[in-house]
Amino acid sequence: MTRTDNPMKIYALTLGMFMVNNYLVVNPDTRRAILIDACEDYQSILRQLDQLKAELVYLINTHGHGDHIAGNGAIIERTGAKLMIHRLDEPFLRDPNLNMSALLGVSLQSPPPDRFLEEGDVVEMDGIRLQVLHTPGHTPGHISLLADGVAFVGDVIFRESIGRTDFPYASHEQLVETIRTKIYTLPEDTVLLNGHGPETTVRHEKAFNPFVRG
């Protein structure tokens, strides 16, 4: 699907036990790509890269929960992509209790990150620019990524719902603050591409989100 005039195509891959939306952001001219989140069905993600004949350059985790990082190891091993995450979620990559894979009886660990991302950073690749917003609450180091007219918001906000905060180091108050100050302040037409479920817009959530009124 094409969303903007800039050299960026976005492919949403909804995969895995938790129906995670993994996003491939591709420059169709250079055939290089950025992957946002990597669930356990890494084979399907690699297959999509093959079909696009695209080379994966960066893998960005919006946060460190198991459903978003389970594919990190295999994908990095096969593609050599550089891994990026916020410093405050780095412990989740190493600790199966924090990333909650222990609850499923698996001990999930990710390779270490190559770069830490924080508020104000920009990830650039072949004319694609992803601006980093620190959006804590669901996890302490949750980030969202802003590009022309779209925001990849992970598990911060869903269509008429918000991220869970009954997890270690989660904070409902902080999540609400994040949504008010970092998401609802974006242009109203901004399309919110989230970690689970259908996309939405800032305008729609301000009007209809029952948890955080705009």
Ligand SMILES: [Zn+2]
């Ligand atoms: Zn999560």
Ligand SMILES: [Zn+2]
């Ligand atoms: Zn999730």
